[in-house]
Amino acid sequence: MSLRKAYFLIFLVLIVDQLSKIYVKTNFVLGEEVVLFDWFKIHFIENEGMAWGTKIPGEYGKLILTVFRIFAVFGIGWWLSDAIKKRHSTYLVVAIALIFAGAAGNIIDSVFYGVIFDDSTHTMATLFSPNPYGSWFHGLVVDMFYFPIWEGNLPTWLPIFGGKHFAFFNAIFNVADIAISTGVGILLVFNKRAFPKH
Numbered sequence: 001m002s003l004r005k006a007y008f009l010i011f012l013v014l015i016v017d018q019l020s021k022i023y024v025k026t027n028f029v030l031g032e033e034v035v036l037f038d039w040f041k042i043h044f045i046e047n048e049g050m051a052w053g054t055k056i057p058g059e060y061g062k063l064i065l066t067v068f069r070i071f072a073v074f075g076i077g078w079w080l081s082d083a084i085k086k087r088h089s090t091y092l093v094v095a096i097a098l099i100f101a102g103a104a105g106n107i108i109d110s111v112f113y114g115v116i117f118d119d120s121t122h123t124m125a126t127l128f129s130p131n132p133y134g135s136w137f138h139g140l141v142v143d144m145f146y147f148p149i150w151e152g153n154l155p156t157w158l159p160i161f162g163g164k165h166f167a168f169f170n171a172i173f174n175v176a177d178i179a180i181s182t183g184v185g186i187l188l189v190f191n192k193r194a195f196p197k198h
Contacts, residue, residue: 105176
């Protein structure tokens with residue numbers, strides 16, 4: 001796969017990711033939900049940028065996470081460039097490009113959203129607001145895709161979790177997260193094709 005095609009894939013993912021986030025951010029109030037199907041909802045949340053809303057505690061936790069991600073993206077970018085130069089498998093190049101695009105998409109939120117949007121808590125946010133909700137490197141990541149395929153109480157006879165409320169699948173995510181997961185999935189499922197033995 002050529003560098004041009006890899007760039008195109010990255011650009012495509014970033015455009016779809018950012019357009020979907022900006023649309024949700026400027027048309028939904030935080031926590032608002034639209035039910036498309038029983039098992040598929042658009043549910044607007046924001047988080048510090050880690051899976052399931054996990055965050056690094058402390059005053060500088062968010063800054064540390066954002067800076068770490070920026071360094072990680074540079075590392076992934078170098079890996080992508082090296083894989084293309086050495087004409088590695090298309091599976092590997094596509095996987096790295098997707099991971100790079102997803103990581104970059106969430107970094108854009110973390111770096112810029114705090115200074116270009118106002119708060120979404122009680123009203124729809126305004127793009128390029130004169131009263132931004134945060135500061136550089138402290139933006140919140142926008143998530144919206146929610147697939148609660150099954151939700152209910154587990155049978156009481158189950159050990160530990162019996163009788164407790166459970167939702168599958170309870171993660172809320174975005175296009176960037178999908179790109180990262182797809183890239184990792186390609187590396188796992190097509191491992192022998194991504195890393196062929198010569």
